[in-house]
Amino acid sequence: MTAPPIVVDRPSARIVRIALNRPEKRNPLETDIREAVYAALGEALEDASVRAIILTGTGGTFCAGGDISAMGKSDERSGADRMARNHLLVRRLMRAEKPVVAAVEGYAFGAGAGLALLCDAIVAGEGASIGFSFFRMGLVPDYGIVHTLTQRIGFGRARLILLKASTLKAEAALGAGIFDSVVPDAEVQASALGLAEELAAQPANAVALTKRMLLAEPQGFDAALDLERTSQVMSFLTADHKEGVAAFREKRPPKFS
Numbered sequence: 215m216t217a218p219p220i221v222v223d224r225p226s227a228r229i230v231r232i233a234l235n236r237p238e239k240r241n242p243l244e245t246d247i248r249e250a251v252y253a254a255l256g257e258a259l260e261d262a263s264v265r266a267i268i269l270t271g272t273g274g275t276f277c278a279g280g281d282i283s284a285m286g287k288s289d290e291r292s293g294a295d296r297m298a299r300n301h302l303l304v305r306r307l308m309r310a311e312k313p314v315v316a317a318v319e320g321y322a323f324g325a326g327a328g329l330a331l332l333c334d335a336i337v338a339g340e341g342a343s344i345g346f347s348f349f350r351m352g353l354v355p356d357y358g359i360v361h362t363l364t365q366r367i368g369f370g371r372a373r374l375i376l377l378k379a380s381t382l383k384a385e386a387a388l389g390a391g392i393f394d395s396v397v398p399d400a401e402v403q404a405s406a407l408g409l410a411e412e413l414a415a416q417p418a419n420a421v422a423l424t425k426r427m428l429l430a431e432p433q434g435f436d437a438a439l440d441l442e443r444t445s446q447v448m449s450f451l452t453a454d455h456k457e458g459v460a461a462f463r464e465k466r467p468p469k470f471s
Contacts, residue, residue: 219247221272222254225407228265228414230258231317237273243325244281245299252303259310265414267310268406269333270317274399276342277326280356297356300325304358307332309429311422313413317406318342319399323381328357331366334413334425336392337406338384339399344392345381367391417454417470 221233232254234241241247251269258264271277307314307329316322316333323345330336330344338344346363348355355363355376364372367390375382375390387393397405413421423445430441449455454470461468 219244219250220254225268225403226411228263229268229407229410230254230261230264230266231268231270231407232258234271234277237271237275240275240278240321241271241273241326242278242281243329248300248303252306255303255306255310259306259312264312265418266313266315266410268315268317268403268410269307269329270403270406271319275320276316276318276322277329278321279324279326279345279347300357304328304332308358308362311425312418313410313416313421315406315410315413317402318344318393319402321345324348325357328355328359328362331362331392332358335394335409337402337409338387338393338396339402340384340396341399342384342387342393342396342402343381344387346376347379347381349379363392415470417452417458417468419452419454420449423449 217235219235221235223231223233225231232251234243234247234251236242236244236247255267258267313335314333316330316336318330318336318338319342320339321343322330322338323343324347327344327346346355346359354360360372360376363375366372367375371390374380382390382392384393384396388396395405395409427438427441427445431438433441454468457470458468
């Protein structure tokens with residue numbers, strides 16, 4: 215029996231975990247895996263009981279990159295079609311209005327690095343590494359990496375890492391600001407779940423609006439204030455805002471709905 219391309223579970227009531235599941239090949243982003251991740255993300259984002267998402271891989275590897283078996287066969291039209299399908303997943307992750315945590319074990323190379331960088335936070339194991347080796351295939355970085363890496367670590371650092379086609383081990387990636395935390399390999403999933411639970415406890419409406427505001431950057435100052443005004447007025451009207459005020463007055467932790 216063929217294993218499913220992804221494994222989806224609920225490690226806790228408010229968290230969905232999506233794991234790429236082709237460990238014998240180090241979880242490449244083959245077409246069926248990409249499409250399954252896209253669909254599972256859509257279901258999790260539509261499910262009101264889900265407050266945060268973990269993206270990871272099985273077998274001790276996050277994602278070793280794109281589907282090499284499909285490379286070298288594209289003409290202009292098929293290449294454009296392939297990138298359009300890739301970008302559906304990229305946009306869904308980037309525009310997700312729920313927190314997404316990457317739990318990175320082993321390799322996050324190429325498109326796998328792109329997947330991790332599209333998440334709101336990256337928790338990595340001590341044995342993890344992240345690689346930007348697109349030049350070895352005569353390709354440019356994809357999966358939004360030029361944008362997301364620059365947003366994370368700044369233009370100068372991102373430029374040098376990409377032009378050197380660098381691979382960074384966990385501590386180096388942490389020092390560069392690519393990884394948010396590095397933990398023992400055996401603790402990656404538990405640490406990612408703990409962070410996801412922390413993010414899930416925040417008011418969902420305010421989280422979604424804040425992510426919209428972050429996605430709109432960089433923009434002019436006046437445009438940023440316009441978006442801030444609209445988002446805050448919407449927040450004023452929510453039950454979560456009323457609960458936050460009540461909890462503050464009653465000197466207790468808020469219980470957001």
